[in-house]
Every structure is written in C-alpha cells, then in structure tokens.
Amino acid sequence: MNKAQALVVDDEADLLELLKITLARMDVQAVTALTLAEARRHLERGQFDLCLTDMNLPDGSGIDLIRQIGEQYPQIPVAMITAHGSMESAVAAMKAGAFDFVSKPVDLQLLRRLVGSALKLRGHVSASDDERGDTGPQLLGESAAMERIRQLIVKLARNQAPVFITGESGTGKELAARLIHAQGPHREGRFVAVNCGAIPQDLVESELFGHKKGSFTGAISDKEGLFQTAEGGTLFLDEVADLPLATQVKLLRAIQEKSVRPVGAQREVAVDARIISASHRDLTEEVERGRFRQDLFYRINVIELRMPALRERPRDIPLLADRLLQRLASRQGDRPALTLSAEAIEALTRYAFPGNVRELENILERALALCEGERIDVADLYLPRTEAPAVSTDAVDETVPLEESLREIEKREILNALDATHWDQAAASKRLKMTPKSLRYRLARLGIE
Structure with a gap:
C-alpha cells in the first residue's frame, strides 16, 4: 500500500507545521491549506486518506468542508480540530459527518491514536450479512x-x-x-x-x-x-x-x-x-x-x-423463525430442525410480539420442546391470548355490538402498549399518540388497573 496522504486545514501556520511533522513521523504525507478555498483545490487535484480541519477558517467554517467531503468524497474520514472546551462544536462536527475530533492545544498522543484509527479504514469495505455468512453477527430481515x-x-x-x-x-x-x-x-x-x-x-x-x-x-x-x-x-x-x-x-x-x-x-x-x-x-x-x-x-x-419493533416488520418473521429453529435444533445435537406449518407462520405474523425477537426465540424454544410431530402447529406455539394478533376489520365478530367490539380493540391496543413499555404510562401514552391524562381516563373507563 502506498504512503498515506492527509489534507490538513488550519489558518495557524505554526500548528500546520507541527501537524505536518507529527504525521511525517507516522509515515503519513501531509498537504496543508490555510483556507477553505485552498483545501477545496487540493481535494480536486489529489487523493487523500484523511482530512484534519479547523472549525474556524478565514473564508468559512470547517463544518462546510466536512459536509462537502461527505457528499463528494465519502471515503475520506474527516477529523475536526476544535477550540478547547468547545463540545458544542465537536458535537456539531460529528453530526455533520466528522470521523472524530481533537481539541486545541492538540494532544499529540490523542492525535496519533485518531490518525491510526482513521487509517484503519483505508481500503476497508464493510461486508454485508450475506458476505459474512454465519460466522459473525447478523441482522436478519428482508x-x-x-x-x-x-x-x-x-x-x-x-x-x-x-x-x-x-x-x-x-x-x-x-x-x-x-x-x-x-x-x-x-x-x-x-x-x-x-x-x-x-x-x-x-x-x-x-x-x-x-x-x-x-x-x-x-x-x-x-x-x-x-x-x-x-x-x-x-x-x-x-x-x-x-x-x-x-x-x-x-x-x-x-x-x-x-x-x-x-x-x-x-x-x-x-x-x-x-x-x-x-x-x-x-x-x-x-x-x-x-x-x-x-x-x-x-x-x-x-x-x-x-431499532424497529418486530410487529413493524412482520414480513421478516418467517425468515427469523426459520433461522432460530435451525439454531435451537443445533443446540440439541442430533435432532433435526422442525418446520412451521402455514397456519403457525400466519399466527406468528399476526402476533404483536411485545418482547420482540427475544420473545419469538422463547416461543419457538418452548414449541420445539413440546412438539411431538415433525411440524410445529399453532397449538404448539401457546401464544398468549392477551397478546392476540391485532384485530382487523375482517376479524370483527358481527354478532357482537359494534361499541363492544371497539371497546375490546381499544383495550387490546392499550394493553399491548403498556406491556411493550413495561407498564410505564408516560411511555405508553406517547406510543399511543395520546396525552398521559387521556390514557389514565381510558384505563379507568376500561377497568384496567
């Protein structure tokens, strides 16, 4: 790999010289710029593995340079040089896309660590879940x-x-x-x-x-x-x-x-x-x-x-269930992985899952232990009745008065929200998009303690 190239932007000539010497000792060649305009000219002409820029430049803000590099040269990590104690500037820089920050007066030890971390990204391409296979952590879902x-x-x-x-x-x-x-x-x-x-x-x-x-x-x-x-x-x-x-x-x-x-x-x-x-x-x-x-x-x-809740991505449930069943079966040695019936898959897809993926795994582990056949059916899942699938208009019982049906739907949605937030009423009211006072009124009206 060729010698690393760094673009260093600051209006203090003495600091530029210090940074240039420090980078040279790390076998990094530095190109320096005193202004934003000069830095942009260097970016057009050269290829860089890292950029260090001051926040305040004579002709603009280092934030503008960070945004430009993020849009036009996303492979270049940018670190911001901020004034001592100016955490607002550091946070603003990282929100704009900065790799990291270092405060003035520059701590050379911290600078060397920062540069070393940034250069580790040189030529590194992040692998997708499929490229990693099953050897590393995976985030499943289509x-x-x-x-x-x-x-x-x-x-x-x-x-x-x-x-x-x-x-x-x-x-x-x-x-x-x-x-x-x-x-x-x-x-x-x-x-x-x-x-x-x-x-x-x-x-x-x-x-x-x-x-x-x-x-x-x-x-x-x-x-x-x-x-x-x-x-x-x-x-x-x-x-x-x-x-x-x-x-x-x-x-x-x-x-x-x-x-x-x-x-x-x-x-x-x-x-x-x-x-x-x-x-x-x-x-x-x-x-x-x-x-x-x-x-x-x-x-x-x-x-x-x-991270989205499992009920927000129901189409991922069949894939997750299949992978979890394979993993659970492998823990039990010679037992082949069971499959889910179409009815069981539909029941899982319609279930609210207040415990999300962790609850799905627990349900499947229990079903695997209790199922006596070769396929897991709805009865083997033992889905809690209080967490039944969300009711659609097609599922309303026509023999029950409309007001009573609506009351049951309202009660179920409120219970789902309370369980999902560990019965934190403030969080549940926010989830339901209502005020805490309104939620308390509905709890009293529905007889939920």
Whole structure:
C-alpha cells in the first residue's frame, strides 16, 4: 500500500507545521491549506486518506468542508480540530459527518491514536450479512426497515461519533452495536458490553473507571475499569438511563476528555474506546423528569439509531423463525430442525410480539420442546391470548355490538402498549399518540388497573 496522504486545514501556520511533522513521523504525507478555498483545490487535484480541519477558517467554517467531503468524497474520514472546551462544536462536527475530533492545544498522543484509527479504514469495505455468512453477527430481515438499518450501520461504522441506540427490549440493540464495532476501525479491539442497570449503585464508578488498592473497603488490589478494558475497542453501555446522576457527571467527563480517573487515583488515564449506548426508555422524557443529565444526553446522542419493533416488520418473521429453529435444533445435537406449518407462520405474523425477537426465540424454544410431530402447529406455539394478533376489520365478530367490539380493540391496543413499555404510562401514552391524562381516563373507563 502506498504512503498515506492527509489534507490538513488550519489558518495557524505554526500548528500546520507541527501537524505536518507529527504525521511525517507516522509515515503519513501531509498537504496543508490555510483556507477553505485552498483545501477545496487540493481535494480536486489529489487523493487523500484523511482530512484534519479547523472549525474556524478565514473564508468559512470547517463544518462546510466536512459536509462537502461527505457528499463528494465519502471515503475520506474527516477529523475536526476544535477550540478547547468547545463540545458544542465537536458535537456539531460529528453530526455533520466528522470521523472524530481533537481539541486545541492538540494532544499529540490523542492525535496519533485518531490518525491510526482513521487509517484503519483505508481500503476497508464493510461486508454485508450475506458476505459474512454465519460466522459473525447478523441482522436478519428482508424488510425495507431492516435494509435501512444495515445501510446506516455501514455509515456509522466509519466514524467515531457516539451512537445512541433506541428501541424496545428484544429488538437487537446489542447486536446492532456489535455490527458497528465489527465493521469499524476498532474491530480488532475488544467489544465490551455492560448492562448499567445490573451493577450495584455503590460499585458503578469502580466498575466503569477502575479503582486503586485501598481506595475503599474491599479494594484489596488495583482494578481496571471497563473503559480501560475496552481500550482500542468499543464500550457498549446498555440501559444507560439506569446510571446514577453522580456517575453520569463522571461519564460525561470521560467521554469529553477521553480519559478516566480510577477511584482513589491522583491522575487521569487516557482511554481510546468508542462509546455506544442504548436504552429502551425515552431519554428525552428522562431528561424532562430530571433523572438523566441533559448535557450527557446531548453528548451520547450525537447519532440515534432506532431499532424497529418486530410487529413493524412482520414480513421478516418467517425468515427469523426459520433461522432460530435451525439454531435451537443445533443446540440439541442430533435432532433435526422442525418446520412451521402455514397456519403457525400466519399466527406468528399476526402476533404483536411485545418482547420482540427475544420473545419469538422463547416461543419457538418452548414449541420445539413440546412438539411431538415433525411440524410445529399453532397449538404448539401457546401464544398468549392477551397478546392476540391485532384485530382487523375482517376479524370483527358481527354478532357482537359494534361499541363492544371497539371497546375490546381499544383495550387490546392499550394493553399491548403498556406491556411493550413495561407498564410505564408516560411511555405508553406517547406510543399511543395520546396525552398521559387521556390514557389514565381510558384505563379507568376500561377497568384496567
């Protein structure tokens, strides 16, 4: 592979010279520009593997250059050089498509890490699920929704911007995070997943940032935190909304400064890990209620990836069911994989799946254990009656008065929304597109406690 080429744009000649020397020591040839216009001329004439640009240039904004490169030269990762403490600029740059950012005065160690990560993308083409086969993580589905998710994951994998994955429980948020990691510049590093809600509150800080021996009762030796464990890789913070407010402050600093301070330590430790977070809760609502810091939400939600619920993509259910049955059968050794009857497939397709893909797997595992024939039928699925398929106009019983039928439909939809949101009335009302007050009135009228 030929020597890497970098375009460096800044109106400070001294900084340009420093960056040029630093890149040369990394065997990267730098072409420099003092203005936006000069940078654009270089882009037209040369081929670059990386671009570093200042935010404020004499003839425009570095944001404009980021957008132009994203549209015309999407293969070039761009890093923004921001003023010290200007996180708003850094976030704006990454929302515009920047690969990462570095603050002034430039920390050369962080710069070298950034450049190294960016150059790992050189010549790398993300593989599709079919190209990877069954050896790696897969996001199955032929629906338009899943195709959009796969395309977005490919784009997200090419930068370092924090990603916030939303979606109901069981929609595959961790799987999406693993795919972003597997296709990005940190794919050779570790993927470290942590459920923030599963850590005792008095141990959260120690688990995330580590601790020094003797820093608290029970700290019998130094311990690395999960940030350090994920060095060079990806740290996935699942159910980030469950973090205590005090820890949220320290998490914000760790993300902004790219360093952590272990409990009891005097100095911070630099860390290079991509942060991906997720929650099934509505963080905007958590911020409004004072349970989640707005500045942290602003920082982790640079790019949002919403995982669709299974009921939003029913055409994917047959494919998912077939793959899950094959996987479940392989765990049982010699037993051949059973198939689903047409009626069973139809029943699954019409089912609401409040637990999403995880619930589908549980239903199939139970059916596989109880089925005595060679094919799984509707009766073997034991689908809960309260989660019956959504009622269509063709399914309304003509012998029942219209008002009573509508009441049952309304009750079923409200129950589905409540179950999908773990009986969080505020989230359920938002899902149903009604006010919390209206939902409370309907619950009382329908006799739902």
